[in-house]
Amino acid sequence: MSLVKGTGGFLDIAANLIPDGTYTIAVWYKTANAAGFESFFYYANTASNTVRIDNWGGKIRHRVDQAFGSGAEEDAGSVANTWQCVIGSMSVSDGVPRLVTDSAAVDAGGGTGAFQTPASPALRIFGRLDGGNQPANGGKFGMAAIYPAKVDATDEAHIVGGGNPDLLPSETSPIALWIDVAGLAVDGSDNVTSWTDQVGGLVLTPSGTVTADTDFAPVTYPTDTPTISNVDGDNAVNQGQLVNINVTDFTESITSGDIGGVAFPSIPDNDPADDVIQVRMPVTLAAGTYDVTISGATETDTISGVTYAITHQYTAPYAPVDSNSLFAGQSLTEDSYFRIVTPPANGTIDAATAEADSLWGNDVDDIYTPDEGFTGDDTVTLEILYADGTTAQWTATITVEEQIDTDPDAFTVDPLTNQALDQWVEFDPILVSGIDPGEQIAVVVSGTYVQYAVDSGSGYGGFSATSTNVQAGDLVKPRIRTIDDFSSEATGSISIGSESSSLSATTRAAVLPVLDTPVPNLNLGEEDVVSLDLDDYFSGASSYSLSGIPAGSGLSFTGSVLSGETNKNDVEASPYNLTATAFSADGSIQDVFEVTVVDDIAPTISIGAINTMDTTPTASGSAGDSDSLTLDLDGVDVTHTSSYNITPSGGSWSQQFPELAIGTYNMTLTGVDTAGNETVETATLQIVEPSTSPSSKLLRQLLRGSLRSSLKLS
Structure with missing residues (x-):
């Protein structure tokens, strides 16, 4: 819209720039007293079609389309030095504004009246004060506003605009007008620079009522929601x-x-x-x-x-396309789609695969299959839909030459099982069939150590992994080298033309000995005789080994038999484990058993009988492997002790008794080895009275003298 500032305070709005619709017109005014306020009105074309605010009969009055002094004026309810508002509705049709007939004009005081429809095309907003008294009397017109009535009711947009009528908001905002009456500017201290400065708090509701708020909060106005009534008529x-x-x-x-x-x-x-x-x-x-x-x-x-x-269900290719594709020579852009207008008459296009795998730009042979026996030209008509909505059609010609069958019959190579280790093994031959006579197709093998040989009628040639061509009637024999391990699969594949099969050869399972019964643990004593045959526990073994026999053992292993007699070395090593290993040509298995040898042999000890006149005799004998000896003496007179603990030395022992009385004594010797084995031996000790005859006495003296001499000489 545009605003033209006329003479005498008029502000004219060019009618043809007002969009058709329904609008609300609002005028704000403020006066210090009735004497300084004359009138303010807006009208369409003639002064008779007006909404007036004036000083009539000493009161500020609001009149709607009534002649002056008719008595139909209504009290405007003016309050001194307070901004007040008059509003009314206006319709615009074909760019011509008209006051709405019979609609209400509501002011702050509650007065109402009817509008009439004007007959001319111009809308004029006019304000006039008593020019000579204007500044002194303080009468002011602040704002007049025109804004759309039909906007979104949820949008609390604020009416904006300055005091200069040449500074208007955009077309989508309310139009705020500052009224400059007859060139007399309101003094700067009262210049309204924005709605929130002076006109805040005037809330315009959809029904047209106005609420005044002396706190001048920001202005909101009624809005309606625009709607889309339909899309292309039928959505x-x-x-x-x-x-x-x-x-x-x-x-x-x-x-x-x-x-x-x-x-x-x-x-x-x-x-x-x-x-x-x-x-x-x-x-x-x-x-x-x-x-x-x-x-x-x-x-x-x-x-x-x-x-x-969707009218064009397929995605057009956008990239260099094959020269033999359906899109060769066509203008292609991104985000384009196409449809098949006329499908080929003598073949089929695999559209599902072409779309899923993006094959539309490939050679037509990838997506077109001619009917059986057809040769010549086939056509297909396509229409492309570009991103801008434009379309283009063309017909592609597919030339089908005489069809040659080079697709062989399918074949399957059966897997081989229970094969020898690390050997070349051959599969059953494959007969090449299903292709036209004289046509050649390639043989290709894959995998480690995979080869094939071909018999074209004169026997098989050498095996090779290099690709070569074969014809109908040829025999192709594949082979593969097995793995050097038991129960292991060697794999590969062979392709003849468009058909292929996997290759598989699995080696035999290992044949190992079987442990029928676990070898039992042996619980033995010293000097026990042992004979244990591993054949009683294993089957399928060709040989055995036995490890873990301690050094110096009385046991030995030969063939499949553990034999011998346990000894002290076995006792000292006990318990110990023996590992039995059973071997076959394919491997071995093991079993472990425990040998426990205990010392269960009592020590060999001795004590000799004594017959002596010596009253402090010495007893002695052998101790064997006793760890401890106890000698008990029982007789007519034991004045010191009856039991002696003797420490063996070098396999023997001795014990001198203290002074004993003449008589007969019983000696008991008990020997115990480290294993707790015990031996008891007994003997008699007899001390006799020396003889009283001279010869006896002389003999004893001579013997004693001789003994002393011998001791001195020695």
């Missing part, structure tokens, strides 16, 4: 289609839109007066039902249930 659109969207309710230009979240390729230039905009549907959506959203700078609406149909 059904096609891929890439140019459709009409009804936007009659929008009061601003459409700036964006989408369907299902996918933006329209472009939004055409439009203005708030347009009832319909044309947009191009995107081409990338899947078929379905979607929401369509249209938006302006502040207004937006969504319509649901718009069905989107």
Whole structure:
């Protein structure tokens, strides 16, 4: 819109620049007293069609379309030095503003009246004060505003604008006007620079009522929600289609839109007066039902249930295409789709595979199969849908030459099992069949140590892994080298033309000895005789070994038998484990058993009988392997002790008795070895009275003298 500032305080709005619609006109005024206020009114064309605020009969009055002094004026309810407002509705049709007949004009005091429809096309807003008294009397006109009535009711947009009528907001905002009466400017201290400075708190409701708020909070105004009434009439659109969207309710230009979240390729230039905009549907959506959203700078609406149909279901290639493809020589762009208008008459196109594997730009042979026996030219007509919605059709010619069958019959090579280790093993031969006579197809093998030989009628040639060609009737014999391990699979494959089969050869399982019964643990004594045959516990063994026999053992192993007699070395090593290993040609198995040898032999000890006249005799004998000896003496007179603990030395022992009385004594010798084995031996000790005869006495003296001499000499 534009505003023309006329003489005498008039502000004229060019009628043809006001968009059709319903508007609300609001005038704010403020006066210090009635004498300084004359009138303010707006009208269309003639002064008789007015809404007036004036000083009539000593009161500030609000009149609607009444002659002065008619008595029909209504009290404006003016309050000194307080901003007040008069509002009314106005309709615009074909750019001509008209006051709405029979609609209410409501002021702060509650007065109402009827508007009349004017007959001329200009809207004039005019304000006048008593010019000579204006500054002194303090009468002021602050603002007049025109704004759309039909905007989103949830949008609490603030009316904005300055005190200069040449500084207007955008078309989508209310138009705020500062009234400069007859060139007399309001003094700067009272200049209204924004709505929130002086006119805050005037809440305009959809019914047209006004509420004054002396705190001057920010202004809000009633809004209505614009709606999209339909898309292309029936809310059904096609891929890439140019459709009409009804936007009659929008009061601003459409700036964006989408369907299902996918933006329209472009939004055409439009203005708030347009009832319909044309947009191009995107081409990338899947078929379905979607929401369509249209938006302006502040207004937006969504319509649901718009069905989107796919007309070009295949994705056009966008890259260098094969010179023998259906798209060769065509103009291709990104995000393009196509349909098959006329399919080939003498063959089929595998469209599902072509779409899934992106084969449309490949050689046509990848997706086209001619009918059996057909040769010559076949055609297919395609139509491409570009991202901008334009289309193009062309017919591609497919030349089918005489068909040669080089696809062999399928074959399967049976796997080999129970094969020898690390050997070449051969599979059954494969007969080449199903191809035209004289045509050649290649043999290719894969895998480690995989070869084949060919018999073309004169016997098999040498085996090789190198590819060669064969013809119908040839025999192809594959072979593979087995793994050097038991129960192991060697694998590979062989291809003859377009057919192939896997190759598999598994070596035999190892044949090992079997442990029928675990070898039992041996619990032996010293000097026990042992004979244990491993053949009694293993089967299938060709030989054995036995490890773990201690050094110096009385046992030995020969063949399959453990034999011998346990000895002290076995006792000292006890317990010990023996590992029996049974061997076959393919391997071995083991079993472990325990040998325990205990010392169960009592020590060999001796004690000799004594017959002596010596009253302090010495007893002695052998100790064997006794660890301890005890000598008990029992007789007629034992004055010191009857039991002696003797420590063996070098396998013997001796014990001198203290002075004993003449008589007979019993000696008991007990020997115990480290294993606790015990031996008891007994003997008699007899001490006799020396003889009293001279000869006896002389003999004893001589013997004693001789003994002493012998001791001295020695």
